[in-house]
Amino acid sequence: MRGLKVLGFLSITSTFILAADFKGSLAGLAIGATFPGDASYASSSAAYNQRFSLKPAAVVYPGTPQEVSDVLKIGTSHNLKIVARSGGHSYIANGLGGRNGSILVVDMSKFSTISVNSTRGTAIIETGNRLGDVATALAEKGRAIPHGTCAFVGIGGHAAFGGFGFTSRMWGLTLDTITAVNLVLANGTIKRVTQQNNAELFWGLRGSAPSFGIVTSYEVKSFQAPQYSTIFQYSWNLNFTTAANGISAFQHFVQTNISSQLGAEITLGKGSTNGTVYFTLGGAWYGGPQDLNSVLLPFLHQMPSEPRISLKRGSYIQGVTELAGGSLDTKSVPDSRDTFYAKSLMTPLNSAMSETAIRAFTRYLAVTGFSSKMEWFIQIELYGGKNSAITAVNTDATAFAHRSSLFTMQFYASSPGRRPPFPLSGFSFVDGAVNAITSNSPANWPYGAYINYVDDRLADWQSRYYGGHYERLQALKARYDPHNLFDFPTGITK
Numbered sequence: 001m002r003g004l005k006v007l008g009f010l011s012i013t014s015t016f017i018l019a020a021d022f023k024g025s026l027a028g029l030a031i032g033a034t035f036p037g038d039a040s041y042a043s044s045s046a047a048y049n050q051r052f053s054l055k056p057a058a059v060v061y062p063g064t065p066q067e068v069s070d071v072l073k074i075g076t077s078h079n080l081k082i083v084a085r086s087g088g089h090s091y092i093a094n095g096l097g098g099r100n101g102s103i104l105v106v107d108m109s110k111f112s113t114i115s116v117n118s119t120r121g122t123a124i125i126e127t128g129n130r131l132g133d134v135a136t137a138l139a140e141k142g143r144a145i146p147h148g149t150c151a152f153v154g155i156g157g158h159a160a161f162g163g164f165g166f167t168s169r170m171w172g173l174t175l176d177t178i179t180a181v182n183l184v185l186a187n188g189t190i191k192r193v194t195q196q197n198n199a200e201l202f203w204g205l206r207g208s209a210p211s212f213g214i215v216t217s218y219e220v221k222s223f224q225a226p227q228y229s230t231i232f233q234y235s236w237n238l239n240f241t242t243a244a245n246g247i248s249a250f251q252h253f254v255q256t257n258i259s260s261q262l263g264a265e266i267t268l269g270k271g272s273t274n275g276t277v278y279f280t281l282g283g284a285w286y287g288g289p290q291d292l293n294s295v296l297l298p299f300l301h302q303m304p305s306e307p308r309i310s311l312k313r314g315s316y317i318q319g320v321t322e323l324a325g326g327s328l329d330t331k332s333v334p335d336s337r338d339t340f341y342a343k344s345l346m347t348p349l350n351s352a353m354s355e356t357a358i359r360a361f362t363r364y365l366a367v368t369g370f371s372s373k374m375e376w377f378i379q380i381e382l383y384g385g386k387n388s389a390i391t392a393v394n395t396d397a398t399a400f401a402h403r404s405s406l407f408t409m410q411f412y413a414s415s416p417g418r419r420p421p422f423p424l425s426g427f428s429f430v431d432g433a434v435n436a437i438t439s440n441s442p443a444n445w446p447y448g449a450y451i452n453y454v455d456d457r458l459a460d461w462q463s464r465y466y467g468g469h470y471e472r473l474q475a476l477k478a479r480y481d482p483h484n485l486f487d488f489p490t491g492i493t494k
Contacts, residue, residue, distance in 0.1 A: 021078075022057070022058075022074070022078045023035060023058075025074045025077075025078075026058065026060060026071070026074060029060075029062075029067060029070055029071065029074075031060060031061055031062045031063065031067050031071070032060065032061035033058050033059065033060040033061065034058065034059050035057075035058050036055060036057075041059075044059045044107070045059060045096060045105070046337070047088070047093040047096055047337075048088050048089050048090070048093070048335070048337055048338065049090075049091055049092065049093060049337075049338060049339065049340055050337055050338065050339040050419070050420045051339050051340065051341065051420065051422045052092065052093040052096070052098075054093055054096045054097060054098075054099070054100055054103075055100055056096055056097055056103040056104065056105045057080055057102050057103055057104055058104055058105070059085075059105040059107055060104065060105070060106055060107065061107050061109065061110055062106065062108075062110065063110035063111070065182070065184055065190045065216045066190070068106060068184045068214050068216060069184050069188040069189075069190055070188075071104070071106055072184060072186065072187075072188050072214070072485070073188050075104040075485070076186075076483075076485060078102075079102065080102045080103065080104040081097065081101065081102060081103050081104070081484075081485065081486075081487040082103070082104045082105075082106060082214075082485055082486060082487075083095060083096070083097050083098075083103060083104075083105055083106070083210070083486065083487075083488050084105075084106045084108055084127070084156060084210060084214040084215070085105055085106065085107045085108060085154075085156075086108050086127045086128065086130075086154025086155060086156025086157050086158075087130050087131075087152060087153050087154020087155070087156070087157070087158075088154065088335075089150070089152065089153045089154060089157075090157060090454060091340075091342050091453060091454045091455070091456075092454050092455070092456040092489065092490070094157075094210070094454065094488040094489065094490065094491075095154075095157070097487075097488055098456070098488040098489040098490070099488075099489060106214055108126075108127045108128040108154070108156060108214075108216070109128045110128055111126035111127050111128035111129075111216055111217065112126060112128045112129055112133070113126045113217075114126065114129055114133065114134065114137040114138075116137060116138055116140070116141045116143060116222070118141040118142060118143055118222075121143065121221055121222050121223070121224075122179070122219065122220065122221055122222060123137075123138060123143065123145070123219070123220050123222050124217050124218070124219050124220075125155055125217060125218050125219075125220060126216060126217045127154065127155055127156035127215050127216060127217060127218070128154070128156075129154070129155050130151060130152050130153060130154050130155065130330045131147050131148060131149075131150060131151055131152070131153045131154075131155060131158065131324075132151030132152065132324060132327075132328035132329065132330045133328075133330055134147065134155055135147070135151075135317065135320045135328055136317070136328050138222055138225070139225060139316065139317035139320070142224065142225050143222040143223065143224065143225060144167065144222060144223050144224075144225040144226075144316060145171065145174060145177045145220055145221075145222050145223065146163065146164075146165050146167040146168045146170070146171040146172060146173060146174055146176075146177065147159075147163050147165045147167075147174050148163065148164060148165045148452075149165060149166070149320075149323040149324055150324065151324040151325075151327065151328045151329070151330055152330055152335045152336075155174075155218070156210075156215055157210065157452070158174060158452065159174040159175050159178065159209075159218055160175070160205070160206075160207070160208065160209035160210055160215065161175075161207065161208070161400070161451045161452045162174065162175060162207075162400055162450065162451065162452050163175055163452070164381065164383065164390075164408060164450070164452070165263070166263025166264075166283055166284040166323070167223075167263060167284070167286065168263065168383070168388075168389065168390055169260045169261075169262065169263055169382065169383075169385075169387065169388045169389060169390065170223075170260045170261060170263075170286065170389055171223050171389055172389040172390055172392075172393060173390055173400065174220075175206040175207065175398060175400060176206075176389070176390075176393060176398070177220040177221050177222070178205075178206055178218050178219070178220055179194065179195075179219050179220060179221055180192055180193065180194045180218070180219035181193045181194075181202065181205045181206075181209065181215055181218060181219075182215065182216050182217045182218075182219070183205070183209070183212075183213035183214060183215045183216060184213055184214045184216065185212070185213045185480055185481075186212075186213065186480060186481040186482075186483070186485040186486065191213075193205060200476065201476065201480065203397075203398060203399055204399045204472075204473055204476040205399075206398040206399055206400060207398050207399025207400035207401070207466075207469070207473075208399050208466070208473055208491075208492055210486060210488070210491065211473070211477060211481065211486055211491040211492035212476065212477065212480050212481055212486065212492075213480070213481075213486070214486075225315075225316040225317070226261075226286040226316045227315075227316070228286065228287070228288060228289055228313070228314075228315070228316070229284055229285070229286055229313070229314060229315065229316050229318065229319025229320075230284065230285040230286075230289050230292050230311060230312070230313045230319070231282075231283075231284050231310075231311075231312040231313075231319050231322045231323060232281075232282060232283060232284070232285060232292065232296075232309075232310065232311050232312075233280055233281070233282040233308075233309070233310040234280065234281045234282075234296075234300065234303075234307040234308070234309055235278065235279065235280040235281075235307055235308040235309075235310075236278075236279045236280075236303065236304055236307050236308070237271055237272050237276050237277075237278055237279070238271070238276060238277060238278075238279045238304070239275055239276050239366065240275060240276070240277060240359070240362040240363045240365070240366035240367075241359070241362075242304065243268070243276075243277045243279050243362040243365075243366070244355070244358045244359040244361070244362040244363075245302070246266070246279055246302070246303055247266060247353075247358050247361075247362065247380065248355060248358055249299060249302040249303070250266055250281070250299060250380070251352055251353060251358075251406070251407075253298055253299040253302075254382050254385040254406065255352075255385050255386065255406070256298070256386065257386050257387070258295060258385065258386065258387065259287060259295060259387065260387040260388065260389060261285060261286040261287040262283065262284075262285055262286075262287075262295055262382075263283045263284045263285075263286075263382065264281065264282070264283035264284075264382045265281075265282055265283055265379050265380055265381040265382060266279065266280065266281055266282075266379070266380040267279075267280045267282060267377055267378070267379050267380075268280075268362075268365055268377065268378040268379075268380075269376070269377045269378075270369055270370055270372075270376065271366060271369075271370060273370070274366070274367065274370045274371070275366050275367060275370070276366055276370070277362060277365050277366050277369065281296075281299070281303075283382070284319055284323065286316070289313050292311075337418075338414055338418050339414060339415040339418055339419055339420045339421075339422050340412060340413060340414040340415070340418070340422070340426075341412075341413055341422060341426050341427055341430050341455075341457075342410060342411060342412045342413075342430070342453050342455065343410075343411045343430050343431070343433075343434050343449070343453070343455045343458070344408065344409060344410050344411070344449045344450040344453035344455065345408075345409040345411070345434055345437065345438070345447050345448075345449060346383070346402050346405040346407070346408050346409070346447055346448035346449060346450055347405060347406050347407045347409065347447055348404065348405060348406070348445070348446050348447060348448075349384050349385075349391065349404045349405060349406045350404065351442070351445060351446065352406060353407075353437060353441070354440065354441060354442075356440045357436070357437045357438075357440035357441050358437075360436045360437070360439075360440045361433065361436040361437050361440075363436075364432060364433060364436040365378065365433065368429065368432060369429070369433070372413075372425070372429050373416050373423075373425070374413040374414065374415070374416070374423075374425070374426050374429055375413065375414040375415075375416065375418065376411075376412060376413040376414070376429065376430075377412055378409065378410065378411050378412070378433065379409065379410040379412075380407050380409050381407060381408045381409070381410070382406075382407065383405050383406060383407055383408045384404070384405050384406045384407075385406060390403065391403050391404060391405075395467075395468075396469075399466070399469050399472075399473060401448065401465075401466055401467030401468065401469045402448045402450070402467065405448060408450050408453075410450075410453050411430050411433050411434055412430075412453075413426045413429055413430050427457070447464075448464055448465070448467060449461070449464035449465055450465075451465040451466075451490065454490055456489060456490075461490055465490065466492075470492070473492045474492060474493070474494050475494075476492070477492045477493065477494040478494040481494075482494065
């Protein structure tokens with residue numbers, strides 16, 4: 001017994017020595033760090049999705065690529081796994097490691113520079129920036145890139161895994177604009193990766209960058225910002241049969257020769273009475289304001305008359321601001337938090353949702369969704385169809401695997417009041433909404449899932465997120481991160 005006590009004492013002592021050595025090593029970099037027990041630790045390690053409460057070993061704040069390199073070497077020497085956090089909006093807290101354990105979080109918020117060359121139509125965007133920052137800086141020079149609508153989402157993960165927004169049918173995904181990636185690899189090497197100097201790694205970074213390194217900046221091609229934007233909403237409260245007819249009509253409409261200047265989605269929410277759903281056609285039009293009505297008329301003619309209509313016309317950046325909820329300011333206004341569960345489904349272009357699946361889906365929302373206590377919405381985002389820049393890109397041109405999808409669907413449910421805990425009924429509700437479609441579709445229906453709407457409960461995530469590219473990505477992982485330093489639940493493993 002006496003010997004056991006001595007061994008225990010030695011074990012505890014060595015643990016304290018290692019912890020002190022780890023803190024001392026990071027302190028030597030003078031970059032700013034927070035550890036468990038520090039006053040700032042709780043806020044620094046708080047997840048956007050309050051369904052997760054994680055305890056990383058530390059959160060560090062480097063400001064240069066060399067400091068990132070130094071952090072990686074220290075983390076490696078202490079057998080830590082490492083993740084980067086750009087905006088921290090990962091649905092499953094992957095920016096905090098996605099799980100508890102020996103995780104070192106590299107917060108990128110000090111990487112906040114955006115350099116825009118309007119003459120060359122290029123920009124260098126550091127990964128501590130959020131989408132509101134990016135849109136504002138580019139618009140000041142009359143430029144723009146495709147991206148999502150939430151101002152607080154970080155550009156780091158958004159661009160790494162896709163980056164979809166209402167301009168994507170014109171310009172592609174955010175990752176399609178990337179011409180070079182500046183990053184730090186697992187061994188601490190600082191690299192600028194392009195199609196010309198490392199085509200295979202450049203391929204993998206555009207679709208799964210966080211599995212291979214910590215990106216400090218993206219070099220992108222930008223576009224001339226459109227002269228106009230019209231942000232539109234047409235809303236109805238519909239019974240589930242009429243709602244199903246509306247989705248079917250939309251599915252047919254978007255496969256006609258509509259302009260790439262149209263970005264659109266259907267949003268479904270709880271109806272006013274049992275058996276109904278709230279149905280909204282919303283989006284953005286970047287052509288002449290006078291042309292929107294004629295573009296949408298073929299669809300609107302198939303819907304009930306007298307919808308509630310909202311049209312907001314203005315400049316491009318005014319439209320971006322409207323879509324973001326009225327502000328692009330990410331500095332003086334605090335970010336919000338939520339407690340939620342989400343899933344996604346990307347419908348195949350050559351195998352559209354069946355009438356049976358659509359009717360089962362709207363019936364589920366109108367009945368089960370009406371009785372649910374969750375705060376929920378479903379978005380059916382127009383992704384492909386004719387004239388889409390996304391589907392014009394070859395499937396194997398980037399690691400992003402889904403170039404032949406028509407819709408990206410997001411299924412999202414928040415707890416009552418958006419506060420924890422998240423009830424078990426919320427999981428079953430969201431799962432049931434997805435199953436209403438998939439169980440009424442052909443066997444082996446080749447649908448995908450969108451990793452920026454990442455789901456920690458998706459069993460076959462490797463194939464749904466990465467498609468046929470997963471094995472190729474594994475080979476890259478074995479080459480550039482053989483010890484799996486960059487480790488998170490939906491990351492590539494060798």
